[in-house]
Amino acid sequence: MARISLDPPRTLLYRISEWYSRRTFGAVLDPVRAVAHHRRVMLSTLRFELSLGRWNRLDPQLKLLAVMASSHVIGCSWCTDFGYWEAHNEGMPSQKLHAVPSWREHREAFTEPELDVLEYAEAMSVTPPAVTDALAARLLERLGEAAFVELTAVIAVENQRSRMNSAFGLTGQGFSDRCAVPSRA
Known part of the structure; x- marks a missing residue:
């Protein structure tokens, strides 16, 4: 059982992340739900994760x-x-x-x-x-x-x-x- 609620406040940022997660992965990722309790942590995490996808020097x-x-x-x-x-x-x-x-x-x-x-x-x-x-x-x-x-x-x-x-x-x-x-x- 998660130690943090996986039912975060339904802010605009969370709703957009929820839509993207469902579209991309078929489900809302629990780590997204967890960090959505802190807007700045969520924004930083999302920006960083998106930038990782552009790294291309390693097979x-x-x-x-x-x-x-x-x-x-x-x-x-x-x-x-x-x-x-x-x-x-x-x-x-x-x-x-x-x-x-x-x-x-x-x-x-x-x-x-x-x-x-x-x-x-x-x-x-x-x-x-x-x-x-x-x-x-x-x-x-x-x-x-x-x-x-x-x-x-x-x-x-x-x-x-x-x-x-x-x-x-x-x-x-x-x-x-x-x-x-x-x-x-």
Whole structure:
């Protein structure tokens, strides 16, 4: 059960966000409902999330893997649920979706760059972070500096999302059920 009401004041900003969310995702996202209690937080969050969609230096599949791995490490069931749905809609193979939580036991499902991204997302998401110089060097060599910066920022953003949604007590909304991918978080 959510720790904050998911029935925020029906301001114009919330109603517009509600319409956009339903149109884009088929449901009003619970994180939108939660932050709608604070207009400035909501506006800042919406602007930032929209700007993230324009980042394009990192391969979209690597970005999705990084987000999913980070949400699993933190244990955010809402983020895991939504992440599965998003990755499925972007064409990620089911074998990879199922293997993310236990990627070390399913290395054959991933390419070498994907394995490095999963390891990096995990290392950035533990407390304290456990990123090694060797891993960062491999990723810089494989991806280039711009994509490495984007990867690092995407993982940091997912850490913020996952920690905030977990603190709010948000749980899955059934997004992964729509693509028949069970959440393991």
